[in-house]
Structure formats: C-alpha cells, structure tokens
Amino acid sequence: MNEETIHLDSVRFYWSKVADFKIYIPKLEIGRGEKVLLLGESGSGKTTLLSLICGFLSPISGDIFLNEQKLNDLKANKKDQFRSDNIGIIFQQFNLLPYANVIDNITLPLYFSKNRDSRVKNHREAALNLCRSLQLSESTIAMQANKLSVGQQQRVAVARALIGNPSLIIADEPTSSLDASTQKKFLDLMFRQIEEHKSTLLMVSHDSSISNYFDRTINIKDILVREN
C-alpha cells in the first residue's frame, strides 16, 4: 500500500431501501499524484463510489483507505474532519454558495480544516493567486457567486478544491455543464493547477474523449460489480 492515495478492498454497499441496487468493488488502487479518469454511464454507481470514498456513505463490508487511513474506523465527525483535511470536491454544477462572494467561497474549506488552513498564510492572497492562475479576472472575483457564468463558477470550484493543498481532488463530471470550447479551456487550466499542486485526481465522466488528459482511464464496469 505504499504511496497510495486511495485503496478499496472488497467493498460492498447497498441502500437498505433500494433492493435492486447492490454494488461490489473487489479492488481499486490509485497512487499518489496519479490522475485517473473513471468512465461510466449514468446510473452505473459512479456517484455512489465517490460518496463512499469521500466518507458520506459507509460500506456494508470491506475496507476503504485514504492516505493510509482506514475510513471505517473513523467516527462520523472525524470523517467530516478527515474529508475537509484531505479532499477537495468539485461537483457537476451549483458548486458555490450563491449568496457569498468568490473569495469567501474559495476560502470556506480553510475554516473547517486546520490542516489546510495552516498551509495558507494569507487567505485572501492565496485565493487571489488561484483565481489569477485560473484566469478569473479581478472584476469577476469581486462578484457574488450567483452572478458568475457556469464556466467561471466551475473554475472557482477548482480554486476552492485546491486551496490549502489537499492531497486528493475528487471531481464529479465537472465539465458536463460546459460547452465544448469552455470545456477544453477549463480542463487545460484545471490540469495545470493540479500538476502544480501535485494533487491526486479522481474524476468521473461519461466522456471518453478527454482521456488524453489523464494518466489512466478506468471503466467502471471493470472495477464495479452490480449484484442484483
């Protein structure tokens, strides 16, 4: 398990109320600094898998390790703490608190994670630097989040995921709400930043055309078994 960010072993999960949705993941390993694309159709269990890795859901059986920490062993509040210390999350869309400004949105994780907070000397400065690297203009930064375009919102979400340098970035179809040209620009900027921060990336998508950005592409069918 040396130098592994994510390690899943014989993980089994099902909702107690939804009988026909049972998943089993025999093994999934993602190394430190690796950028992995997880391909799969909708309803294939991608989001459930991400929820398991992020600690929102607990497996029925099996083990999940994140940075050598066994998630199952953590109590609920420790799990929340662990998540904010180690993972930056980018959703499909509506990533931001609509009523807060860009800087507040970006620096929000620092409030919950002392670990990440300690790596950032000046919150505002760090947020501004990330914004500049992600080509968000000064005027954009001053705005309230709900005034931004979707493309800008997604870039702010990247900045928020990266601030304080968590070891793992989890992205759930961050490009699905963007058009083709914005999508390319977004991916270019995001990957440059992830390279720079040396983060591990696990991104879920149904679009195989973007696989050239990644070190490795996994098809969800190859690692996840539906048990009905």
Added chain:
Amino acid sequence: MLLKLTLNSLYARLLTVSMTIFAISLSLMLYLSVEKLRSSAYTSFTNTISQTDLIVGSRTGSVQLLLYSIFRIGNATNNITWESYQDIIEKDEVKWAVPISLGDSHKGYRVMGTNKDFFKHYKYRGNKSLVIKDGKYFSDLYDVVLGFSVAEKLDYQINSSIIVSHGLKSFTDHDDQPFKVSGILAKTGTPVDNTIIVSLKAIEAIHVDWSSGAKIPGQITPIDEIRKMDLATSNITAVLLGIKSKLKIFQFQRWINEYPEEALTAILPGVALQELWRIVGVVENILLGISFVVILTTLMGMAAIVLSSLNERRREMAIWRAMGASPKIVIGLLMLEALIISSVSIFFSTILLFILLYFLQPWIDTTYGILVTVEMFSLSDIYIFILFIFAAMFVSLIPALRAYWFSINDGMTVKI
C-alpha cells in the same frame, strides 16, 4: 465566517426574511404593548386613591360607586341627603369627610362640587397630594379649579371663562352664570386631571332656577341676587371618609350600610379597586392570551418559511457538507438564522413599541387616565425576550432536523 455567511444568506433572501421579521416584530409588539398597558393600568388603577378609608354613596354596587365617585364614569343612581351627611360626620370615628357632588359637565369633562377639604385629603400614589400649578384654590362663588388635562386640552388659563352644561351630554347650558378659572392643578395621572372642581355652593347656585332637572321657563335670577342667597346644599353624590382608627373601619362601614334613615353604601376603596381590576383583568388576560397565540402563530410561520425554502437550499447543505461541515453545523446554521431573525425582531418590536407609546401615551392618559410610562424594560420583559428566543430556536429545530436528515442522506447525490 459562519456568521458572515449566514448574514449573506439572509440578505440574499431579503424580501422573505424581512417580511418574516416584520410579522414577528408586529406580533411581539402587540404582546409587549398589551403587557405594558396591563401593568400601567394596574399601577394607575390601584393608586388612584389612597388614604381614604371609606367612600359613601347611595345604595349601589361597590364597583359602580367607585366608578362614578372616583373615576367619574357613569352616574349615581341616587343622592345622599345633607342630613345623612351631617349624621355621618358627627360620629366620633370620623377623622375627616369630603362631600362630592357630581352631575354637570363642561365639554365632556365632569364638573365636581366639593369643598376645600378635597384638596387637603385627596391622596394618590401613596401619600401624594394635589398641587396647584397655577393660580389658587377657589375663593369666590364662581371660581373653578381645573384638572391638568382639562386646562391643557381646552387651552384654558387663569381667568378663562367657563360655561357649565347641565347633565353630562345635554344642550342646556348654565350660560347665565359663567365661571372663572382660579387655579389649575398639576398632573396627577388620576381622574382628577380630567375634572373641573367647583364649590358645593356653586353647584347650588347654577341650579337656583332649576326644578326636578329642568329649567323653570322664563325664570332668570340675577347673579347679584344669587350671591345674596343662602345656597345651602341639600344633596350630595358621595362622601370620602377618613376614619380615626383603622380598627374601626369595618365597624363603621357596617353602621353606614345599615343606616336606617337612608339606603347607603360604604366601600373600602382598596377592595373595590381590586374588585374592579378583576373585571377589567379578564379582558386583559384574554388580550394577553390572544397576543401570545399571535406570537406562536408567527413562530410557526417562520418555521414554515424556513422549511419550504429547505428544498431549494438542499444543494447549499451538500456544499457545506463537502467542505467538511458536520451535520451538527448544518443544524447550527439554521438555528443561527432563527437566532438572528428573532433577535432582530425583538429589536424592531421594541422600537415599534416605543414609537407607538410615544404617540399614544398622551391619548391614553387623557382618555383613560392611565399613565403609560415609556421606560426601559423590566426584568420580566427581558425574561419574555429570552423565552421568545428559545421558542424561536425550538421551532426552528423542525426545519433544522430535516436539513440534518437531508445532509446525512444526500452525500454527493443531490438531484436538482
């Protein structure tokens, strides 16, 4: 940071939030003003008359006697003859006695005939006496002393001329015998403020040409002639009594109630005031109850508003969770909202209350003789505020627990 973001969030929903705050402020103000009016009315009431041991009138209910003799509300059913009055004041137990004669009015204010002893023995709020603000007590037959509010409302000064009307709401004036203001009393916060005080002789004087409550047609006795007349009082409306020994009060009350020559009633002012208060108190308790229910309704409304917005904000909860906020913080955020909304509402309600009191105080004072004090909050008000904040937090637990449930179950799988 949490506080700032919560404020941002509230600001983003400014219209809904301010409507909620407005509704809560109004209902709180309703409650506070009823409470305020209640306590002020009680103080004013029970302090209307003090150090008077007995009030004597013709046979009637104790509350009614108190109402017409002291509060100048309603009318006496009957009068006391001067002979009975003499009988009473000749008794050894009597320390002092003040006769009162009511019946006439001036522009809606009651005219009360009495003697100078009234100014000496009428006490309110413990041992406060009536004080002449301007001028002097009456010395001439046609002198009047005005209560503070009468002079203020009707804009009378010393030497102003006054025509007294017969009865309470009549069109017949005693215009042949004008009065002159000799003195104006300082404010007392009692019904005396709304009273016009003349001598007993003056009451007789203006009724010289009257018989059985009607003016004798064609008969106008000149003032010079009236001045020469005896003008002995034959009837009075009530008597205020001071008894030498407190131990004798009940005994003397009994004696008056059983007085064989005339059907009389003697009451203990304190007891009658309490009795009257119990009658008024029912209304006031109902009001208090209603405003309490109004507060409760508004709080439920607040919970409903937060609850209905929760579905839209489900996404927001997921973001907080993804950032590492525990479900407890999600609950805390909603509770913090309730705390802010209720605190701001308390602030506004007190401002509204002060504005309301500021404008209504003079009117309440003159109309009902209740002095509502515009003052800082009593300890019980502060208890109410704390209780209210807790109640607000408690009802906001309903949406908060739902948000908790959402945030536990949603994880990353929020469908919008």
